[in-house]
Amino acid sequence: MTPLYQNNPIKIYNSLSGEKEILKPINEGHIGMYVCGPTVYSNVHLGNVRTFMSFDVVFRYLKHLGYKVRFVRNITDAGHLENDADQGEDRIAKKARLEQIEPMEVVQRYTVDFHNILNKFNFLPPSIEPTATGHIIEQIEIIKSILEKGLAYVVNGSVYFDVLEYNKTKKYGILSKRNVEDLIHNTRELDGQSDKKNPQDFALWKKAEPQHIMRWPSPWSDGFPGWHLECTAMSTKYLGEQFDIHGGGMDLKFPHHECEIAQAEACNGHAPVNYWMHANMLIMNGKKMAKSTGNYILPNEIFTGDNKNITKSFSASVARFFMLQAHYRSILDFTNSGLLASEKGFNRLMEAVNSLKDIKTDQNSTINIKSWQQKCYEAMNDDFNTPILIAHLFDAVKFINQLKETTESISNEDLNILQQTMHIFINDVLGLENVSEASNDSDKLSGAVELLIRLRQEARANKDFALSDKIRDELAAAGIQLQDGKDGTTFSVN
Ligand SMILES: [Zn+2]
Numbered sequence: 420m421t422p423l424y425q426n427n428p429i430k431i432y433n434s435l436s437g438e439k440e441i442l443k444p445i446n447e448g449h450i451g452m453y454v455c456g457p458t459v460y461s462n463v464h465l466g467n468v469r470t471f472m473s474f475d476v477v478f479r480y481l482k483h484l485g486y487k488v489r490f491v492r493n494i495t496d497a498g499h500l501e502n503d504a505d506q507g508e509d510r511i512a513k514k515a516r517l518e519q520i521e522p523m524e525v526v527q528r529y530t531v532d533f534h535n536i537l538n539k540f541n542f543l544p545p546s547i548e549p550t551a552t553g554h555i556i557e558q559i560e561i562i563k564s565i566l567e568k569g570l571a572y573v574v575n576g577s578v579y580f581d582v583l584e585y586n587k588t589k590k591y592g593i594l595s596k597r598n599v600e601d602l603i604h605n606t607r608e609l610d611g612q613s614d615k616k617n618p619q620d621f622a623l624w625k626k627a628e629p630q631h632i633m634r635w636p637s638p639w640s641d642g643f644p645g646w647h648l649e650c651t652a653m654s655t656k657y658l659g660e661q662f663d664i665h666g667g668g669m670d671l672k673f674p675h676h677e678c679e680i681a682q683a684e685a686c687n688g689h690a691p692v693n694y695w696m697h698a699n700m701l702i703m704n705g706k707k708m709a710k711s712t713g714n715y716i717l718p719n720e721i722f723t724g725d726n727k728n729i730t731k732s733f734s735a736s737v738a739r740f741f742m743l744q745a746h747y748r749s750i751l752d753f754t755n756s757g758l759l760a761s762e763k764g765f766n767r768l769m770e771a772v773n774s775l776k777d778i779k780t781d782q783n784s785t786i787n788i789k790s791w792q793q794k795c796y797e798a799m800n801d802d803f804n805t806p807i808l809i810a811h812l813f814d815a816v817k818f819i820n821q822l823k824e825t826t827e828s829i830s831n832e833d834l835n836i837l838q839q840t841m842h843i844f845i846n847d848v849l850g851l852e853n854v855s856e857a858s859n860d861s862d863k864l865s866g867a868v869e870l871l872i873r874l875r876q877e878a879r880a881n882k883d884f885a886l887s888d889k890i891r892d893e894l895a896a897a898g899i900q901l902q903d904g905k906d907g908t909t910f911s912v913n
Pocket residue numbers: 454455456650675
């Protein structure tokens with residue numbers, strides 16, 4: 420069977436060229452994709468959820484087309500300096516000091532929180548989720564190689580990347596379209612205490628101050644790696660010196676991704692990534708989200724409704740649907756009215772999907788289902804345009820209602836295509852969960868428990884109390900409580 424990707428060339432907006440380009444994988448049928456993951460020193464921000472969701476959809480669609488995708492998304496559990504400057508304290512170490520706990524406790528707590536939130540939003544897990552602390556040796560090796568090439572220097576136990584030296588043969592600023600001359604003019608040292616030759620140089624290795632808890636031995640000092648380095652180390656290790664897609668939030672373009680390019684070029688002599696993808700930011704009520712002004716919501720508060728910016732709770736699928744109604748390269752404005760409208764739309768979509776089973780087929784179709792299906796693929800092939808795809812799904816809602824009113828007709832074959840295509844795009848690609856599918860599961864559970872209640876009654880009637888108690892106790896152990904009352908036995912699920 421021909422894989423779907425052969426007939427579905429994807430155009431990706433490449434931040435490097437500033438143009439949409441046809442995705443041509445390095446190895447046919449395979450895609451290597453790296454996305455910068457979270458720094459686990461606080462609860463995951465809704466803006467980050469939006470970024471990761473954009474790449475979850477990219478991952479899902481590439482898989483649907485039959486690509487074998489290796490998707491690497493790291494966990495930054497060391498080395499992320501304050502304000503992205505090269506001075507200051509590691510964010511994780513700072514949080515640990517403030518809360519008087521081990522840095523690895525901070526990492527553990529917020530990694531669990533991150534996974535919980537992503538699971539609630541129905542994210543697919545990445546193929547590999549490596550940590551910065553698990554790849555210190557690889558990072559040290561890259562520093563050695565950059566030093567050998569004369570593109571870094573050591574000062575007082577710290578190692579810095581020499582941007583000016585690098586810029587003599589390569590181009591620093593290639594991704595963010597900045598030039599080094601402007602950077603020199605616009606960069607001011609905050610405190611003059613820096614060991615750096617030039618302010619635009621960045622740390623590859625920092626010597627740890629005596630009070631710094633997270634530290635590793637290296638040829639230069641006991642210290643810790645600079646933040647930019649981990650992504651170069653982990654992407655190279657798991658995807659190779661050159662791979663297909665690198666993604667992240669827009670805010671990472673400079674300096675983080677620019678530094679990743681420079682490090683990899685310096686180390687390997689060629690560009691690491693063919694397609695750079697950047698997801699735009701999320702704002703709330705038209706303004707930047709900020710805890711201090713109250714214009715702020717934690718992802719979890721969407722599900723509980725416990726936040727003054729929303730009037731009720733929303734399901735994860737509704738929130739997901741809402742976010743995917745904006746293209747990943749557009750700014751997403753998170754509002755209560757937007758969520759309410761999405762909830763209505765989502766329910767209408769689900770109602771239509773659930774009524775597909777009641778549609779009667781005819782000899783011929785009066786609706787061109789294949790052309791509609793093609794349009795769904797074209798939307799996703801055009802830089803993963805989820806809002807256009809969703810508009811096509813609503814066209815299908817219109818057909819389904821016309822079919823129910825029998826003002827249009829559909830053949831059996833076309834009805835199958837319609838059903839399958841709706842399932843593919845709603846569930847597999849957009850990652851939405853059908854609410855009524857969940858209630859079907861609870862119907863099935865009720866059926867199974869009712870059966871066990873009847874078997875227990877039979878056991879009691881036969882005076883087999885060992886068996887009847889066993890049924891009750893094992894159900895209890897599985898979180899299902901039986902209550903015997905005068906009208907029979909009922910159950911509740913904990
Ligand atoms: Zn990164």
